[in-house]
Each structure stands twice: as C-alpha cells, then as structure tokens.
Amino acid sequence: MQVSVEKTSELSRKMTVSVPETVVQEKVAERLKTLARQVKIDGFRPGKVPQHVVNKMYGEKVRGEVAGDLIQSTYYDALRDQNLNPAGQPHIHDLDETEGFKYIAEFEVYPEISLAGIEGLAITQSLATVEESDVDAMIEKLQTQKKSWNEVERASQDKDRITIAFAGVSEGENFTDGTVQDFAVEIGAKQMIPGFEDNLTGLKNGESKIFSVTFPEEYNNAKLAGKPTEFTVEVIKVEEPGLPVVDEEFIKGYGTQDGLMATFRADIKTNMERELAQALHGKLKNTVLEALYEKVQLKIPGILIEEEIQNLMKPYLESAKRNKLKQADLQLPKEMFKDQAERRVALGLILGEIIRTQDIKVDDSKVRTTIEDMAKSYEQPEAYVSWYYSDKSRLNSVQQMVLEDQTVEWLVSKAKIANETTSFSDIMDANQR
Template structure:
C-alpha cells in the first residue's frame, strides 16, 4: 500500500491510497473460488462451474466488492501511518485504474492547539448577595403570579385585562380573517403592535372605537410589515388585577407548613441564594470563556461547525414540527448560527486540549453533588438522582458538564482574577435573558 497526502488548505487534506494489482487479484481469486462453489449456472453441475466462467459473469461485481473492502481495510491504517486525525467523515472517491486499486479521501483534520498564554487570562469575578429588598421584590413577583382578574364597571386603565372583538384591514383587505372574537389584551404589556393598547385606555365595556396604526417595519408577517392599518374594536369587558394578601393561606400554598411569614421569607431567600450561586458560577464561566476565546485563535473544521449549526437549529425545527409549520417558513439562514457554532467548536477543542494536557480527571463527588443540586428543585429528589445514575448517557452528559467546569476552575486558578461587585437583580436578569 502506498499513501500520499496533499495539504489543500490549513485543515483540509487529500489522501491518495494505492493498492497493488497483485493484492486485488489475490483477493479476487479467493472470492471467485468461493463463489464458484455456490452459484448455479445452467449446463454445469453445482460446484463444478469453471472459475473463468464465474469471473466473466461476476468479475465486475466482485471487483467492486473488493474495492469497498479495501477502503475499509486501508483507510484507518493509512491515517495512522501518516499521523492524521480526521475531523468528521471523509469524502472517498475511487479512481479508475487498470493496474491496482486507488482512491482519494478528502477530509479535514483537527487543528494544532497552542496553550501559550492560558495562565495569563484576565478575568472578572462577579460578587453579589441577596438583600432584604431583593427578597421583597421576589415575593412581589410571586404575588403577581397568583393574581386574579376582577370584573369592573369603569373605563380601561393601564394594567387592566380587556376582552375585545376586533377587525383589521389594510389597503382595503381584511387581514384578521373576519372578526376576532373574545381576544384578551393586558394594557401595558406591549404585546400588541405599538399604539394598539394605548387606544384601549379610556374605553368602557359596550363601546367601540376605530383607529389607524402602522405595523412595524420588522413585523413578523411580511405582508403586513410597514403597512398602515385600520382597526375597529368593540370592548366586551374590563377586568382589573387583584393581588392576594401575603397571609397564612398564601404561604402554605408554597409548601411552608407552619404558614409563618418568617419561614416563608427564609425559604424564598434560600432559593434565591442557591439560584444566585449558580448564576454567579455561570457568569464567571462566561467571563473565562470570553477571555479564552479571545486569547487562543484557531481555525476550526467546517465539518464540526456544520454539526454544531444543526444542533443549534434543532430546537427551532422541533418547535416548528409541533406547531405543524413548514420548515421552509422558518427562514433560518445558516449564517445566523455560524458565529455561535464556530465559538462552541473552538472552545470545545481548546478545553479538550487543556483537560488532556493537564490530566484533569472527572471528580465523582462533584458529579454527585451536581446531580443532587439539580434534584433539589423536584418533589422527589432521590428519584431524580436515581434517574441520572440509572442511564449511562444521562450520567455521561453530567460528567462532561462537570469535567468542563473543572477545566474552568483550573483556568480561574491560573488567571489574574479581579472581583466585581454587582447587584442581585443585574445578575439574575441577565441570566434569565440568556435562558430565554
């Protein structure tokens, strides 16, 4: 076997593998001899078919099968002999040869990664605490979640829930498919196009109003984007928000058996502190990743980027399928995911190199504590822990996450770290934006 490698770009390689005709003929003779004992051909007794007849009838097919086998047999040996580490699957193309067998394999290789400078990263570590006012704000949010709507006989005010029927036309064409019945709008949430909710303020149940608005230029429906429209709205009913009292009944609904406000505030604070700790770790990790990505520049294999782009698109595609949308209507161009995909691939390769070079091993205790932290937010934590440990793939996901966190801890230990005091709300609001 002869092997030659051509470097076609920084990461692309074209490997040519040649196998002598003698090897091909030897394998063909073995295959044809075996085939002669099995085939049935008119005019010949079973097992007595001359090999030249078998070769004439099945030679091309057998040679094709042998070519496929030779690729399987020689490809990885050729890679090992050339000390090549391909990223992704190769594109293999057999070449027409009258003497021997030859094929080319085109693929990308993993980049060489230099870790010079990883011990000089400059990282900001956020520091925050949960204050009494933060607890008050959280309890207010919990009250908002329990709010009910109370029917009122007065004009619409901001924050009211208004039930309406309406029609909309643009350029003389009705775009609401007739009349929309019993549609609910909470004034002030700005979920309608700009100006719509403002036009409801001051109206009373049983009244109507006609007004003109323009759809935003970036409106999701291209047929309506930027166009002027006329709306005719009938107000059906007006409801104001009614917030519950923070009393024993309210507190017990959140699992506080003694129903006391003190126990409730303590439980809320504990949950907030746990969430804050996770958010601060995430923020620190993000800071480390930003510094690492900026410090170590490397080309990434397109093959791996393609896979990561598909992973990023998958949730959108699954959502579209659930909503029975056509995938073509999603309008998800590759370039909106490509930057994030390249970053993920690059950081994955860099962290992998750090883990390998520094012999970082998975800490089983940290895996256990991570799973237990995840389980705390469920009704039966022990069942959740057992669920993870009962499935190798689920456990592996957590192990990889912990191993990555250990690599980040190693980087933090080497880095120049400066503490930065931040507000609880700033940390959690940004964390929520990233999640959503």
C-alpha cells in the same frame, strides 16, 4: 500501499492512496473461493460449482466489494501513517484501477491550537447576595401569580386586563381575518407588538378607538414586518388585578407545611440563593468562555461548522414538522446560525485541547452533586438521581457538563479577576434575557 498527501488549503488535504494489484487479486480470489462453497447455481450440486463459473458470474461484484473494504481499511491506515487527524468524513473519488488500485480522499483536518496566553485572562466576576427586600419582591411576585381579576367600570390603566374585539389593516388589507373577538390583553405585560398596549389605557367598557402602530422590523411575519398598521378596537370589559392575602393557606400552597411567615421567607430565600448561585456561575462561565474565544484564534473546519448549523436548526425543523410546515416556510437561512455555530465549535476544540494538555479528569463526586442539585426541585429527588444513573447517555451528558465546568474553574484559577458588586434582580433579569 503508497500514500501521498497534498495540502490544498490551511485545513484541506488531498490524499492519494495506491494499493498493489497483487493485494487486490489475492483478496478477490479469497472471497470468490469462499463464495464457490456457498452459492447455489442450477445444474450444479451445492459446493461443486466450478471456480471459473463463480469467477465469471460474481467476479465484478466481488471486486467492487473488495474495493470498498480496501478503501475503508487503507484510508485509516494511511491517516495513521501520515499522522493526520481528519474532521468529518472524506470525499472519495477518482478511483483508478488501470494499474493496481488507487483512490483520492479529500478532507479537512483539525487545526493546531495554540494555548499561549490563556493563563492570565482578564475576567470580571459579578458578586451579589439575596437581601430581605429581594424576598419581599419575590413574595409579591408569588402573589401576582395567583391574582384574580375583578371587573371595574372605570377607564383602563396600566396592569389592568382589558378584553377587546379588534381588527387590523395593513396596506389596505385586513390581516386579522375580520374581527378578533373576546381577546384579553394585560396592559403592560408586553404581550403585543410595541405601542399596541399603550393605546389601550384610558378606555371604558363599550368605547372604541382607532390607532396606528408599526410592526417591528424583525417581526416573524415577513408581510407585516416593518409595516405601518391601523387597528380598530372595541372594549368589552375592563378588569383590575386583586392580590391574595399572604396567610397560612397561601403559604402552604407553596410547600411550606407549617404555614408560618418566618419559615416561608426562609424557604424562599434558600431557593433564591440557589438560583442566584447558578446564575452567577453561568455568568462567570460565559465571561470566561467569551474571553477564551477572543484570546485563542483558530481556523475552523467548514464541515464542523456545517454540522453544528444543522444541530442548531434541528429544533426549529422538528417544530415545523409537528406543525405540518415546510422548511421553506420557516425562513431560516443558514447564515442566521453561522456565528453561533463557529463560536460553539471553536470553544469545543479549545476546551478539548485544554482538557488534554492539562489532563483534566471528570470528578465523579461533582457529577453526583450536580445531579442531586438538579433533583432538589422534584418531588422525588432520589428517583430523579436514579433515573440519571440508570442510563449511560444521560449520565454522560452531565459528566461532559461537569468536565467543562472543571475546565472553566481551571481557567478562573489562572485568571486575573476583578470583582464587581451588583444586585440579585440585575443578575436574574440578565439571566432571563
């Protein structure tokens, strides 16, 4: 076998592989000889078909099969001999059998990654604690989740729920299919486009109002995006929120069995501290990865970017399929995902190189702890843990996550850290964006 490699770009390679005709003929002859003992042809007893008949009937087909097998075996042998590490599948073409057997394989290779400077990354680490005022705010939030609505005769105000009938017209066309009836809007909840809820304050039952707002430029309906719109609204009823009393029944409803306020607050604080720790960990990890991405510059194989774009688009395409929509209706150009895909592929390659060079091994005890922490929010945590350990693919997903976390921990241990103190609410609000 002869192999030559041409570098057509920084990551692209054109590899020509030639196999002597004697090798091809030997393999074809072997397969035809085996076939002669197996084929059934009218006029001949099984196993007694003359070899020349088999050769004439099956020679071309067998040579094609041998060619396919040779490409598969010699391709990987050639890569090993040339010390090449391809990214993705090759494009095989220009099969030439005039003088032996020759083909061309074109592919991209993984880039060489320089990790110079990754020790000593400048990182800002956020610090926060759960204060009693944060617990107070959380209890109020829990009350809000169980609020009731009471009809009032006064004019509507912020945080009220107002039930309306409304119609919308843009560029002379009604886009609400007539009038939408009995539509409830919680004023201030930002359920509607900007400006809509602001126009619903100061209205009483039976009153009407006409107002104009403009749809956001990024609105998901292209016909309305950025367009000025006139709404006609009629008020059906106005309701104000009523918060439940934080009594024993309320407390037990959130899982604190003794119904005591002190225990309730302690339980809430424990949960908040766990959520805060996860959010701080996630924020630090993102900060480290962003610094790493900026520090290590590398050329990324286009085929890997394309594969990652497809992975990012997959949930949207599956959702469209469930809703019986065509892909074209989604208006999802690949360019929307390109930057994110490039970042994810690059970080995957860089982290993989750090894991390799630093010989970082997954810590099984951390895998166990991670799964047990995930299980704490379930009624039967033991069953949840067993569910993960009963399936290799599920377990592998956690192992990969832990290995990535361990790599980030290594980077943090080598980084220049500057601490900044912030609040629980700031961390959690940023985590939800």
